[in-house]
Amino acid sequence: MQSRVNFRFVFFLCFTAALGGLLFGFDIAIITGAGPFLLQHFKLDDLSLGWAFSSLLFGCILVSVIAGRLTDLVGRRRVLLAVAGLFALTTVATGLSPSFSWFILARFLGGLAVGGASIVSPMYVAEIAPANLRGRMCAFYQLSIVIGILASYCINFLLRDAGLWNWRWMFISGVIPSIVFLLMLVRAPETPRYLFKCGRQAEATALLCRLVGPEQAAREIAEIQASLAEHHAGWRELLHPGLRRVLAVGFVLAVLVHFSGINTIIDYAPIILQSAGLKVDAALFSTFIIGLTNFLFTLVSFWTIDRFGRRPLYITGSLGMTVVLMLLAVASVLNRFTGVIALGLIMAYIAFFASCIGPVFWTLVPEIFPNRIRGTAMSVPVLTQWAANAVVVLFFPLAFNHIGKAPTFGFLGIMALAQALFLWRFVPETKNMTLEQIEEIWKNAGNRLTGVDKKEHDKVSR
Numbered sequence: 001m002q003s004r005v006n007f008r009f010v011f012f013l014c015f016t017a018a019l020g021g022l023l024f025g026f027d028i029a030i031i032t033g034a035g036p037f038l039l040q041h042f043k044l045d046d047l048s049l050g051w052a053f054s055s056l057l058f059g060c061i062l063v064s065v066i067a068g069r070l071t072d073l074v075g076r077r078r079v080l081l082a083v084a085g086l087f088a089l090t091t092v093a094t095g096l097s098p099s100f101s102w103f104i105l106a107r108f109l110g111g112l113a114v115g116g117a118s119i120v121s122p123m124y125v126a127e128i129a130p131a132n133l134r135g136r137m138c139a140f141y142q143l144s145i146v147i148g149i150l151a152s153y154c155i156n157f158l159l160r161d162a163g164l165w166n167w168r169w170m171f172i173s174g175v176i177p178s179i180v181f182l183l184m185l186v187r188a189p190e191t192p193r194y195l196f197k198c199g200r201q202a203e204a205t206a207l208l209c210r211l212v213g214p215e216q217a218a219r220e221i222a223e224i225q226a227s228l229a230e231h232h233a234g235w236r237e238l239l240h241p242g243l244r245r246v247l248a249v250g251f252v253l254a255v256l257v258h259f260s261g262i263n264t265i266i267d268y269a270p271i272i273l274q275s276a277g278l279k280v281d282a283a284l285f286s287t288f289i290i291g292l293t294n295f296l297f298t299l300v301s302f303w304t305i306d307r308f309g310r311r312p313l314y315i316t317g318s319l320g321m322t323v324v325l326m327l328l329a330v331a332s333v334l335n336r337f338t339g340v341i342a343l344g345l346i347m348a349y350i351a352f353f354a355s356c357i358g359p360v361f362w363t364l365v366p367e368i369f370p371n372r373i374r375g376t377a378m379s380v381p382v383l384t385q386w387a388a389n390a391v392v393v394l395f396f397p398l399a400f401n402h403i404g405k406a407p408t409f410g411f412l413g414i415m416a417l418a419q420a421l422f423l424w425r426f427v428p429e430t431k432n433m434t435l436e437q438i439e440e441i442w443k444n445a446g447n448r449l450t451g452v453d454k455k456e457h458d459k460v461s462r
Contacts, residue, residue, distance in 0.1 A: 004213030014137040018144040019181040020121030025148025033156020034167040042100040046397040057390035059111020068379030084182035086113040091174030126366040127191035131434045135306035139359035150291035223436035250381030256419040258388040261412035276342040297354035309431040317356025318420035324349040325413030332405035
């Protein structure tokens with residue numbers, strides 16, 4: 001059947017949802033430049049500094065328990081509206097914090113917004129985008145995270161000399177994109193798959209016809225209805241043998257994506273570069289270069305994710321990160337951990353992650369779960385990745401300063417290698433498939449997650 005995709009409408013909806021990713025990236029990275037000033041203002045030790053950076057992540061963990069289930073109950077759009085409002089409130093509250101305790105509380109509450117966005121924004125994009133565009137649209141969500149990170153780096157550098165309130169203005173500036181996100185969501189509809197799930201068939205059909213044309217819509221409606229016709233048992237269904245396999249894949253990917261070091265590099269880049277001999281101004285400017293590298297190589301993923309597929313990119317990126325992290329460890333052992341070498345290797349690490357890992361992770365996670373339980377099931381890998389993120393970010397200053405640079409980078413490198421091996425062994429390719437076709441792959445995989453009928457898969461992929 002011919003598909004008549006309404007590119008303008010699809011792009012508007014995916015762009016709107018992806019703004020949640022921009023705020024996600026902003027809130028995660030704005031503390032990067034504020035960190036050195038927080039260290040002086042509140043007189044923090046290594047563990048307190050780790051807590052300042054990771055408190056937001058513990059908020060992400062808490063909301064991950066309920067946000068996915070909440071989207072299955074009240075819808076994707078309503079949760080996104082709540083997330084946008086919470087972003088606006090907590091960015092201001094963080095900047096106005098009168099004490100370190102209030103700062104931690106505000107960051108923790110901000111984590112509720114970040115965690116909610118990390119579940120619902122990619123889910124919304126996956127359920128809106130046509131199969132042949134879903135990889136690129138989910139990559140656009142990752143690009144929005146990267147833009148948020150880059151914007152925060154720019155703001156950090158520009159406000160570094162703004163006086164005693166410099167770190168406060170850094171956080172408060174986040175209220176502007178939060179309001180834009182909220183206003184755009186007012187014009188966005190609910191996703192067609194959620195509308196079918198709650199019995200609003202006429203509304204869902206009209207929306208699908210507007211998105212992909214009536215012929216393609218008819219095909220997708222049949223697949224969606226067949227998918228939703230199966231028994232739905234809420235949390236208990238996660239224990240079903242078929243879903244256990246998918247959950248195991250999501251769980252391990254969520255652990256390894258952070259244990260391979262991305263958020264330690266993003267959050268602690270100025271501190272790492274200062275340890276390599278750079279001054280504060282040079283370290284903050286270098287984070288802008290890192291953010292620009294992140295942005296440029298995320299753009300690369302737009303041309304690769306739907307062309308080469310998820311598996312080749314993820315494996316290539318993981319192996320590249322492994323090599324870079326091991327070189328950082330070797331440079332530390334040989335006392336060659338200088339500013340230029342550290343910055344160059346960090347940029348290479350970011351390039352591999354941005355072009356291969358980040359976009360694919362946020363594409364794979366929402367697309368591997370069945371329609372009828374996607375929101376609930378998404379809670380597991382998202383909660384796991386925030387927990388892994390929080391642990392790594394909390395203890396990185398202690399490991400880096402007391403255990404040593406080489407063991408720390410070496411451990412992260414081993415985790416990156418484990419990530420490549422896990423993808424090669426356990427994750428099938430899913431490019432150019434509808435969500436319902438992907439569901440069938442996992443359902444029929446049997447005991448071996450890679451036991452997909454290759455001929456049938458190649459036929460569908462083409």
